[in-house]
Amino acid sequence: xxxxxxxxxxxxxxxxxxxxxxxxxxxxxxxxxxxxxxxxxxxxxxxxxxxxxxxxxxxxxxxxxxxxxxxxxxxxxxxxxxxxxxxxxxxxxxxxxxxxxxxxxxxxxxxxxxxxxxxxxxxxxxxxxxxxxxxxxxxxxxxxxxxxxxxxxxxxxxxxxxxxxxxxxxxxxxxxxxxxxxxxxxxxxxxxxxxxxxxxxxxxxxxxxxxxxxxxxxxxxxxxxxxxxxxxxxxxxxxxxxxxxxxxxxxxxxxxxxxxxxxxxxxxxxxxxxxxxxxxxxxxxxxxxxxxxxxxxxxxxxxxxxxxxxxxxxxxxxxxxxxxxxxxxxxxxxxxxxxxxxxxxxxxxxxxxxxxxxxxxxxxxxxxxxxxxxxxxxxxxx
Numbered sequence: 001x002x003x004x005x006x007x008x009x010x011x012x013x014x015x016x017x018x019x020x021x022x023x024x025x026x027x028x029x030x031x032x033x034x035x036x037x038x039x040x041x042x043x044x045x046x047x048x049x050x051x052x053x054x055x056x057x058x059x060x061x062x063x064x065x066x067x068x069x070x071x072x073x074x075x076x077x078x079x080x081x082x083x084x085x086x087x088x089x090x091x092x093x094x095x096x097x098x099x100x101x102x103x104x105x106x107x108x109x110x111x112x113x114x115x116x117x118x119x120x121x122x123x124x125x126x127x128x129x130x131x132x133x134x135x136x137x138x139x140x141x142x143x144x145x146x147x148x149x150x151x152x153x154x155x156x157x158x159x160x161x162x163x164x165x166x167x168x169x170x171x172x173x174x175x176x177x178x179x180x181x182x183x184x185x186x187x188x189x190x191x192x193x194x195x196x197x198x199x200x201x202x203x204x205x206x207x208x209x210x211x212x213x214x215x216x217x218x219x220x221x222x223x224x225x226x227x228x229x230x231x232x233x234x235x236x237x238x239x240x241x242x243x244x245x246x247x248x249x250x251x252x253x254x255x256x257x258x259x260x261x262x263x264x265x266x267x268x269x270x271x272x273x274x275x276x277x278x279x280x281x282x283x284x285x286x287x288x289x290x291x292x293x294x295x296x297x298x299x300x301x302x303x304x305x306x307x308x309x310x311x312x313x314x315x316x317x318x319x320x321x322x323x324x325x326x327x328x329x330x331x332x333x334x335x336x337x338x339x340x341x342x343x344x345x346x347x348x349x350x351x352x353x354x355x356x357x358x359x360x361x362x363x364x365x366x367x368x369x370x371x372x373x374x375x376x377x378x379x380x381x382x
Contacts, residue, residue, distance in 0.1 A: 005129075009227040009270070009281075010263050015220035016256035018249035021067050026216050027133055027209045028061045034200045035069045039136065039172050050173035051161045051195055053142075056182050056202025062177045065202070066138050073136065083137050087144035095241070097157050100125060102137075106130070117283060120159060126196060127168045136169045143177040146186030161194045204246040210237035213248060218264035221259070227269045236275055236348025239317055243283075254278050276317045283369065299340055304347040306331050307358060311368055318365040324349065 014020050026030070031054075038052050054062045070082040083105045087093045090101060096116035104110045104117055106126045115120070129134065137160060139145075145156055159166075160174045176195070178184075184192050205213070211233050218228040236254050244250035255270070257278035262270045293301065306327035310319045325345050332339050340348075349366070352358040359367040 002313055008225065008266065009222050009265055009268065011223040012221050013256065016252050016259060018252045019307045021064055022217065022220060023072060024216075025061055025064055025068055026212045027064045027200075027205065027379055031061070031065050031145065031200050031202060032069055035065070036174075038198060039069075039073070049164045049199060050169060052173060052175045052198045052200065053184075053195070053201065054175060054177045054200050055183075056179070057180055057204055057245065057247075059244070059249045060202035060204055061248060062202050062320055063140055066175055066177060070136060070138060077134065079134050081133050081135050084140065085137055085138070086140040088141040093144040093156075093160075095120070095156050098139075106135075124163075124166050124168060127163075127170060131170055133170060137174040138177065139174060140177045142178040142214075143183045144179055146183055155191075157184075158191045158194055163195070205248055207234070207237050207241055207277050210246065210248065210251055211238055212306075214251060217252065217255070227262075229269060232270050232272060232275060234249065235272060235316070238365070239275070239367075240363050240372060242318070243367065244361065250282075254282060257282060271281075272314075273279075276311075279317050295355075296352075297348070298337075299344060300348045301353055302331055302335075303328055303345060304335065304352055304357060307366060307368055317360075320364060321346070321349065321360075321366060324366060 007050070015022065035052070038050050047332040054066060056062050062201070062319040067084070070084070073081045083102055085098060085101050089099070096119060099116055099119040100110045103123050103126070105121060139156075139160070143206075149300070157176075163171050163174075163326060184195055189197065214236055215228065215230070218233070219225050222228060233255075236251055236258075239254065240248070240251040254275060255278075256268050258320060259272045261277055267274070279369050296304070303324065307324050309331075310323055310327055311317070320349060325342060328345050329339055331337075349358065351358060352362045357369055359369050360369065
C-alpha cells in the first residue's frame, strides 16, 4: 500500500482544473496591472466609478484574470465585495434575470412577483443601505447581452454603467467580459457611449506561454514537478494550438485527464501515451468499423493505414504530411501496389480530413481522429 501511495503523482488535481484560480497567472501580469490602474483601491480618493471591458477569444484568461484581481481586492480591502454574474450560466440574459442574480448576491433575497424595474430599484436601495461596502461588478459572457437570445440587454448595460446617476456612490465600477471586440454593436448609440472605451485586451497564448502555464500548474498539482516532463508539456501545448486555437482551458483539460490516467496506472510521470489516450477521449474518437472502411477508396485506406502505423510506433498524437507520404510509398512498395503521385496522396489526405477521420492542422501536423487499430494491414486488405 505504501508503494502505491508513493506512485501517485497528483497531490492537488484541482490545480489542473480550468475552474481553478491560481495564485498567479503567467503571462497575464500586464492585464492585471491595467485592472489595478483602473481600480486602485476602495478608498474615497480613488473609488470613482469606471466601466471596463475585457476582450479576448475563448481560453485567453479573461475570467481567471478578473476573478484573481477580484480575489486580491477582497483580500486587501475588507470593505470590498465582488458581484459576479455569468450570463450564459443564467440561461436567459433578460434584465429581470440579471437583476435578480445581482439582488440575490447583495441582499440574499429575491422575488418572482417583482418586475425587472422593481428588482433594479431594490438593488439601488440595498446599495444605499450598505454604504460601508464598496462593490465591483463582473459581468461575464457579456456577448449574450446583444446576441440573438438577448432581451433588451442594452438596458442592463445602460443601467449598470449609470449607477452613480441613480445616487449610488459605493460601486467601483463594472467589468464586462466579452469574446468579440464588436460585442456592443447591437447596443443603441447612447448605450455604447455609456459603456465607454476602457478596454483590456487578451491576445491568444503563444506556444511558449502555454508551456509556461502548464508547467506552473504542474508545480501546484504534482508531488514532484518532474512528473510532467518539459517535452510532454510542449506536446500538450502544440495540440492545444493546433486543435483548439490555443484555448488554455483545453490544455488544462488534456493535462488533467492524462494525469488521472497516469495516476490510475501508478505511473511516475505523465507520458506521451497518457496524453494521446486523454485526447482520444476528449475528442470522442472511436475505432474504425467495417462499414466506414468500405466507403474509402484503396488509396485512402493506404494513406490512413500509413498514418496510423506512424502514430502506433511513436509516442505522439500527430505526424507530418512528409512522413505520411514517405510511409505511403513504403507501404505501396511492400504490398506491391502502384506508387501514387504526391498529388493523389494529398487528395486522399484531404478526403480523410473532410470525412473527420484525420485532422490536418496547417502544413505541419496531421492528427488521427480515430483510435489507431493494431493491425494496419487489415485496414488495407478488407
